[in-house]
Amino acid sequence: MLTMDLKDKIRHVPDFPRAGILFYDITTLLQDPMGFHAAIDSLALPFAGQGIDIVVGIESRGFIFGSAVADRIGAGFTPVRKPGKLPSKTVRASYDLEYGTDALEMHDDAIRKGQRVVIVDDLLATGGTARTTRDLVKRLGGDVRALAFLIELVGLNGRAKLDGENVHTVLKY
Secondary structure, eight states: OOHHHHHHTSEEEETOSSTTOEEEETHHHHHOHHHHHHHHHHHHGGGTTSOOOEEEEETTHHHHHHHHHHHHHTOEEEEEBSTTOOSSOEEEEEEEETTEEEEEEEETTSSOTTOEEEEEEEEESSSHHHHHHHHHHHHTTOEEEEEEEEEEOGGGOGGGGGTTOOEEEEEEO
């Protein structure tokens, strides 16, 4: 399936979550077996045979795509979550939002020094969540090989916050 076909599987919801925002709803893509399979193939293909040890999925849709990519390329999977959601000892990093701050956590033993890591999420927008996740992985000694996203909102320039990291996106809006 061509990536252009994947755009046809994504529902566009105007004025969500607030007026003036066009929301790209991936639930319709997830419901389509061939579309979902093609999306995972498109995310995983660049990393097949690359010796990736761990795929890190960003809460929450990154869990869906990241775990499937990990399975497809023969890697392990670990989640990055909002604070207070993980049951063992964690490391935390905060990041700025338009109005305030937020934070992410991962288990302090989720990544071993030198492990080759791909970070996966559904969307690259402003880049704050992705950069924070990248920083957590590096703090634990991970070797970030790439960040992969189903969708990139190019106009928000999130890629610039990733300081020249290898960024793979399937669809661009």
